[in-house]
Amino acid sequence: MxxxxxxxxxxxxxxxxxxxxxxxxxxxxxxxxxxxxxxxxxxxxxxxxxxxxxxxxxxxxxxxxxxxxxxxxxxxxxxxxxxxxxxxxxxxxxxxxxxxxxxxxxxxxxxxxxxxxxxxxxxxxxxxxxxxxxxxxxxxxxxxxxxxxxxxxxxxxxxxxxxxxxxxxxxxxxxxxxxxxxxxxxxxxxxxxxxxxxxxxxxxxxxxxxxxxxxxxxxxxxxxxxxxxxxxxxxxxxxxxxxRDVIFSEGAVLRALVVFNALFAVQTVLDASYLWGGVALPEGLTYAGYAHRGAYPLIVTALLAAGFVLVTLRPGSALSANRLVRALVYVWIAQNVVLVVSSILRLDLYVGIYSLTYWRVAAFIWMGLVGAGLVLIMARIALHRSNEWLLGANLATLGAVLYACCFINFATIIANYNVMHNREITGEGYALDQEYLRSLGPAAIPAMDLFLERTPGMEGRMVMEREIAKQDFLARQQNWRAWGFRNWRLARYLDKHPVPVLVPAP
Incomplete structure (x- = not known):
């Protein structure tokens, strides 16, 4: 044989x-x-x-x-x-x-x-x-x-x-x-x-x-x-x-890293040209379409890349000690970080055209965590740390981010962003999705007031919806158990703005 x-x-x-x-x-x-x-x-x-x-x-x-x-x-x-x-x-x-x-x-x-x-x-x-x-x-x-x-x-x-x-x-x-x-x-x-x-x-x-x-x-x-x-x-x-030894041998991993770096370089150059460099897209392709296609698949690509590095470059292995392998891994992880940044930019362009939602905010946070995880993988290789250290560092990063998110009023941020970037105010982009704005709850009332102030003669049902959201909120605040610092700030706002400012239409 x-x-x-x-x-x-x-x-x-x-x-x-x-x-x-x-x-x-x-x-x-x-x-x-x-x-x-x-x-x-x-x-x-x-x-x-x-x-x-x-x-x-x-x-x-x-x-x-x-x-x-x-x-x-x-x-x-x-x-x-x-x-x-x-x-x-x-x-x-x-x-x-x-x-x-x-x-x-x-x-x-x-x-x-x-x-x-x-x-x-x-x-x-x-x-x-x-x-x-x-x-x-x-x-x-x-x-x-x-x-x-x-x-x-x-x-x-x-x-x-x-x-x-x-x-x-x-x-x-x-x-x-x-x-x-x-x-x-x-x-x-x-x-x-x-x-x-x-x-x-x-x-x-x-x-x-x-x-x-x-x-x-x-x-x-x-x-x-x-x-x-x-x-x-x-x-x-x-x-x-x-x-298994042959498939994950030093020669196989070296070949794989060369192929992967070449593939990622093509994607990086294209993004650098069209997203960062301002090169005109081919005929029939818009920046919205270009951005929409890439935000989430590129994150999957980065996760697969991270998994490959963790599987092949185990701490203390011969591959981890190979300088050429380490150099190729550093270059590849750096390209993945660039792709994550590119994904964030793509999502930002997409949000600028199709508005902001809870899921898109979560996507921004998730992309940031993926980028941080890739940097931590590079640190683990450079510092010769174990996978347990890497897991602990990622959990600490995740915990810190989730803890910080507890103090952020995402409903207010989403409502203000969608109001300030809609077609009725800026003259371009998306039309304000009033149904989604109302679904954000009482936290969207300041954004509703801003929209009513900036678009005279277009109040429609929004004044009535604002009043319903206000009454429901104030009714709940009658019970001391419903108190919260965020609710207290909104209550103070409603005390100062009992009714929206309606500017007559020209």
Whole structure:
């Protein structure tokens, strides 16, 4: 199983590239120079994935000579010669080609006859190997990129939801158009090409019938060799790292941090251009739409980033001691802090157009807490503190913020903001939502008075609603149990302003 792991990744990549090249060069195209060109690409792939020193100049010259007839004209005969040359070349690179034309012909025939089964057999072996708990170092090459690709795709999706510019870029990738290009014939073509090139990239001779094995003399030796390699592979796998160790290894985390910093840099540059730099947005996109899309998805992105850092950079681990990892983490957390600030600015722009509510105030506070949490994570890494310290610091920050919020009259702040920024007073923005203003209770009475004073002739039902809210409040204050410093301040205001100031309309 070790030999399979050692050669699987580069040859699998080469096979995928060759299938893609065959689709571009051959599928649905007329016969001509494209076929020998594709065969030349197979030669390049065989040389690139072969062991060092295997691809001698003489062998390469011979296989290129086998391709020359197809350059003259593509015919069944020239294709047969080319296929024979490619198969013989693949066997020679693997060290399995026998001397003599008769033995060579038998081996090439056996290789080509077994080609349809080579790919399914290796896929089954790879599947069995994947079920094992432990992996070899070479087989972890793909696993190393798992973290970068998986979480990077999540971040890209969140940026697409948060940023309409990135969303437009992603929309250019028309998945449905790609699906329309698929057909049964095309898929069969891919499978045939994949089976052929895989058999050439991993040339393994099938077990021949007994009467042929006596002549070939290769049956017993190969079997013993296979057993020996298998036991050696199992011995090597016994001390191999686990899948989790590979996915969260130093190399995997480094790759992930590079990918994440690059993705976040794109978002940061876009926000710096459109939100901070005043660059004009693309046609059909407003600042309100740009701001509305990004406030909350970017906070989710920051939380995922914080979770990634906490999971991968555990105190005392080797990753925490790696200077390059720490530097990349600092840069990434700094970008997350910038994104949190950008989210706050986006929400501020959105509130300026669609008014302020309790939930939007809570969102401002939540974003501030997320930003503080990111700074505390950076402090934990720099000061070499434990996760318990980080948890305590976050709880202390949360407690201090919640304690301070107890002394803030958010209803009055919301009411005053909505009154001072509505269309009736400023001439732009949103129309005052009087229903929501009344739902804020007696605390909105000073804001109602301000609105009535600034908009003569537009009092409508607000005067009556103000009087109802006032009477209900004063009735409750008759009971001494309802006293509170905030209520006392409102009662003093109502004593000084028993009725609103109504300025006659011009």
């Amino acid at each position: 070790t030999s399979l792991h050692a050669s699987l990744t580069p040859k699998a990549i080469a096979a995928l590239l060759l299938v893609a090249s065959a689709d571009f060069l051959l599928f649905g195209q007329p016969d001509g120079i494209a076929l020998p060109l594709f065969c030349g690409l197979i030669v390049v792939a065989l040389v690139a994935t072969a062991a060092r020193g295997a691809a001698r100049v003489r062998r390469v010259a011979l296989v290129l000579a086998a391709l020359l007839p197809m350059v003259e004209a593509v015919s069944p005969l020239s294709m047969t010669v080319a296929l024979f040359g490619l198969a013989a070349f693949a066997l020679s690179l693997s060290g399995r080609l026998q001397a003599g034309l008769a033995g060579m012909t038998k081996q090439v025939g056996a290789l080509l006859l077994g080609a349809p089964l080579r790919l399914p057999r290796d896929m089954m072996r790879a599947r069995k190997a994947a079920k094992r708990v432990r992996l070899s170092a070479r087989s972890g090459t793909i696993a190393v990129w798992t973290l970068s690709v998986a979480l990077g795709a999540v971040f890209l999706a969140l940026f697409g939801a948060a940023n309409p510019i990135i969303d437009r870029w992603l929309a250019l990738l028309d998945v449905w158009l790609l699906l329309d290009l698929l057909s049964i014939g095309r898929i069969v073509f891919w499978l045939v090409v994949a089976a052929l090139v895989w058999a050439l990239l991993r040339p393994r001779l099938p077990r021949l019938p007994r009467w042929l094995r006596r002549k070939a003399g290769a049956g017993t030796t190969d079997g013993k060799s296979a057993v020996t390699h298998g036991s050696a592979g199992e011995a090597e796998d016994a001390g191999a790292p686990t899948l």
